[in-house]
Amino acid sequence: MSEMTLLQDLKARGLIAQTTSEEELDQHLNENSVTLYCGFDPTADSLHLGHLVPLLMLKRFQDYGHRPIALVGGATGMIGDPSFKDQERSLNTSDVVEQWSNCLKSQISRFIHFDDTEGGAILANNYDWTASIDVLSFLRDIGKHFTVNKMIAKESVRQRIEREGSGISFTEFTYQILQSYDYQYLNKAYGCSLQIGGSDQWGNITGGIDLTRRVNGTHVHGLTLPLITKADGTKFGKTEGGAVWLDANKTSPYAFYQFWLQTPDADVYRFLKFFTFMSVADIDALEQQDAVREGKPVGQSVLAREVTTLVHGEDGYVAAQRITEALFSGDLSSLDEGDYAQLSLDGLPSSVLSPEGLADTPLTTLFADVGLAASGKQVKDALQRKAVIVNGEEFGMDDNLNAPGVFNVERALFGKYFLVKLGKKKHHLFVYG
RNA sequence: GGUGAGGUUCCCGAGUGGCCAAAGGGAUCAGACUGUAAAUCUGACGCGCGAGCUUCGGUGGUUCGAAUCCACCCCUCACCA
Numbered sequence: 001m002s003e004m005t006l007l008q009d010l011k012a013r014g015l016i017a018q019t020t021s022e023e024e025l026d027q028h029l030n031e032n033s034v035t036l037y038c039g040f041d042p043t044a045d046s047l048h049l050g051h052l053v054p055l056l057m058l059k060r061f062q063d064y065g066h067r068p069i070a071l072v073g074g075a076t077g078m079i080g081d082p083s084f085k086d087q088e089r090s091l092n093t094s095d096v097v098e099q100w101s102n103c104l105k106s107q108i109s110r111f112i113h114f115d116d117t118e119g120g121a122i123l124a125n126n127y128d129w130t131a132s133i134d135v136l137s138f139l140r141d142i143g144k145h146f147t148v149n150k151m152i153a154k155e156s157v158r159q160r161i162e163r164e165g166s167g168i169s170f171t172e173f174t175y176q177i178l179q180s181y182d183y184q185y186l187n188k189a190y191g192c193s194l195q196i197g198g199s200d201q202w203g204n205i206t207g208g209i210d211l212t213r214r215v216n217g218t219h220v221h222g223l224t225l226p227l228i229t230k231a232d233g234t235k236f237g238k239t240e241g242g243a244v245w246l247d248a249n250k251t252s253p254y255a256f257y258q259f260w261l262q263t264p265d266a267d268v269y270r271f272l273k274f275f276t277f278m279s280v281a282d283i284d285a286l287e288q289q290d291a292v293r294e295g296k297p298v299g300q301s302v303l304a305r306e307v308t309t310l311v312h313g314e315d316g317y318v319a320a321q322r323i324t325e326a327l328f329s330g331d332l333s334s335l336d337e338g339d340y341a342q343l344s345l346d347g348l349p350s351s352v353l354s355p356e357g358l359a360d361t362p363l364t365t366l367f368a369d370v371g372l373a374a375s376g377k378q379v380k381d382a383l384q385r386k387a388v389i390v391n392g393e394e395f396g397m398d399d400n401l402n403a404p405g406v407f408n409v410e411r412a413l414f415g416k417y418f419l420v421k422l423g424k425k426k427h428h429l430f431v432y433g
Numbered sequence: 434g435g436u437g438a439g440g441u442u443c444c445c446g447a448g449u450g451g452c453c454a455a456a457g458g459g460a461u462c463a464g465a466c467u468g469u470a471a472a473u474c475u476g477a478c479g480c481g482c483g484a485g486c487u488u489c490g491g492u493g494g495u496u497c498g499a500a501u502c503c504a505c506c507c508c509u510c511a512c513c514a
Contacts, residue, residue, distance in 0.1 A: 232471085234460075258469080265470050296468040328469060362482050374478095378462055381477050385464050400482050423462080425469055 005030055006064040012280040013273040015057065017199040017226040020209065025221045028193065034066045036194035037186050039126070039179065040108065041073035041081060042100035046247035047107050049237035050198075052311070053225055053274055055111050057196055058121075060277070062112060067121060069192060070108045074101040074127030076179055082172035083156035083200045089172070101125060107246055111310075122190065126182045129189075142181050145214045146207075151176060154203040176207045183208025184215050193220045199227050228274060231266035240374070246311055252347025253312040257320030258425070260304035268299040276306040319346035327419075327427050332392055337414040343429055350429035353418065358403045363388070363395070366403060372420065372428045382422050389421040407432070 007026045010016050019025050028034060038054045040047065047055070058068035077097045080089045092100075105123060114121045133142075151173065152161055160168040183205070186192035195205045205222035212220045228236045237244050244259050245251040251259075263271055269287040272278060278286075290297035309317040323346050326335050335343075344350035351370045363383065364376035373379045382388050383397045390406055391413060399406050407418055409432060418430040 240461075262469060265468095268470085297470080300468090300470075324469090364482060374462075376481065377477070377479095380482070381463055383482095385476080387463060397482080423464090426462095 006061065006066075009280065010057075010060070014270065015053070015225055015274065017224040018202055019223045020206075020221045025194070025223065028221060029064075029066070034061070034194055035069060035186075035190050035192045036061055036066060036196060037069035037071050037124075037183070037192050038196045039071040039073050039076065039182065040104055042077040042097050042104050045100050045103045046245045046250050047104060048243045048245050050228070050243075052246065052307075053228060054196060054198060055108065056275065056277075056310075057225060058112055061196075062121060063277075067190075068112055069122040069124055069186060069190060070112055071182065071186070072101045072104050072108070072123070072125045074098065074125040075130035076126060076175065076182070077101065078127075079175050079178060080172050081175050081179075081204070082160060082168055083175075083203060084159075086159065088167065088169055091171075098127075101127070103247070124186070126178075126185075129185050130178065130181070142177060142211070145211055146177055146180075151207075154207075156200060156203040176204050179204040180207040180211040183220070184212045187212045187216055187218055187220055193218070194223065195220070196223045196225065199224045228271075231264060241371075248312055248316065248347070252320075252349075253308060253316035254320045254323045254347035256312060257304050257308045257317065257324065260307050261300050261324070262425075263300050263303060265297060265299070268297070268303055272299065272303050272306070276303065276310070278302075278306065322346065323348050327421075332413070332419065340414060340417045340419075340429070344431070348427060348429050350431060353407060353430040353432050355404075355409075355432070358407060361403050362400050363403055363406065364400060367420070367422065367428075370428055370430075372422050372426055379422070387423050390418055 004012070005026065006029055007016075007022070036058070038058055040051055040054075055070075058070060062068050074097060077100070078091070078094060080091065082088075105125070108123060112121045112123075114123055151157070154176065157168060157173065157176075183192070183195050195208060197205055202222070202224050205224065209220050209222055212218050230236050239255075239259060241255075243251075244256065248256075260271075269283055272283045272286070273280060276283075286299060286302065290299050305317060305321075308320055312320070319342075322339075323343055326332075326339065326343070327348075349371065362376070364379040367373055367379045367388075368376045373382065379388070380397065380400070383395065383400060386394050386396055388395050391411060393411075395406055407430065409415065412418055412432050416432040418432065420428045420430060422428070
């Protein structure tokens with residue numbers, strides 16, 4: 001990072017979508033240790049890849065000597081952010097929101113270093129200062145500073161307001177006031193003077209800036225991050241199974257590692273800048289080396305290693321790497337009995353195979369049930385193309401009704417393991433018993 | 434409230450009585466080629482190994498037969514008020 005200012009580094013990484021006066025912000029950041037915040041609303045029981053960039057962003061600021069506040073939206077999560085959403089969302093119960101908030105809290109703590117010292121990072125929940133406000137105070141003390149005219153004019157809610165039929169409830173419309181209040185509150189309580197967020201948050205952030213100026217008389221700043229896109233135009237952060245979660249129980253370190261390993265060339269160096277702490281110079285150098293390299297580029301494996309380590313720690317990375325080696329080297333004999341036991345612990349999808357009823361279960365059903373394929377049809381397709389491999393042996397459509405033969409104990413590795421490969425990338429471990 | 438146009442399989446979008454599980458494109462999955470990449474080509478793509486079963490906003494009806502016709506209802510869009 002050396003001589004670059006933080007803002008220069010972020011810019012070089014392509015991590016800035018919009019900022020309030022860049023000059024002022026740059027000066028502010030260079031002359032002070034700034035307290036900044038980013039909010040994460042509990043919309044599920046785990047953060048996902050979309051949250052990773054802002055989360056890492058907080059850490060980038062922390063590394064430059066600033067103080068991050070990670071805000072869990074226990075209150076805002078009850079309301080639902082309408083920004084650029086084309087539909088009203090259904091509300092979650094307070095129990096659920098609270099539970100999810102706690103999940104997010106523990107996840108966030110893994111990324112940012114929190115401590116109790118004066119300048120240490122802070123983990124906050126806006127429920128704490130929002131829940132107890134009574135309606136009249138809210139309307140008089142906060143609501144009075146907002147003109148509906150301005151609220152309506154925001155791009156983030158315009159579609160919903162202008163388009164007949166979609167509509168927006170008063171509840172969601174109020175969201176921007178709540179978030180603005182957070183900023184004003186944090187400014188007052190902690191001297192927070194910068195809010196960051198995804199580019200869809202610009203409207204909410206500027207709302208908070210205005211409120212803070214009106215109420216606290218303080219001039220504060222805002223910065224948004226770009227939406228992560230893929231070169232081919234498809235949505236980033238999705239796999240066959242849906243979102244890629246940061247929770248190891250929802251997306252195993254192995255699956256996580258694989259996700260990054262499969263990054264297209266066209267995206268990999270950009271993603272290295274977004275998702276790792278490698279310097280821009282090092283990334284550029286890597287890109288140039290890959291460009292003249294014979295064969296496979298190393299960008300993907302570096303990216304996968306860095307991000308997996310970041311999210312799942314060294315252990316998670318090592319485990320993911322070990323499974324990858326074993327499965328993709330094509331050499332099953334390199335694994336000993338202990339390795340097989342470890343595979344499922346390390347996150348390779350696995351299930352117990354019961355001998356009973358096996359004769360009545362077609363492979364199509366069996367594999368679809370354990371999630372190896374979305375439907376029996378896909379298994380059928382794979383069988384017909386010789387893309388199903390069990391313990392190194394190919395099986396075809398002829399074997400569909402012959403599960404007992406395919407999963408004959410005699411053929412089990414170490415008397416109990418069957419490693420099924422469907423296609424090039426999907427693996428599943430069956431344990432006999 | 435009035436008038437006009439619509440609601441089709443994950444998405445977009447054809448289909449206006451049987452040949453429709455429903456054109457075409459996208460997404461997705463698999464195969465070939467590669468580098469667990471891209472591009473390209475091939476196949477699959479409602480569910481089911483199969484016989485077969487269940488779909489075209491909802492509910493009833495007409496018909497041997499309906500996504501297609503009729504009635505009512507729900508929703509959306511456009512314009513008017």
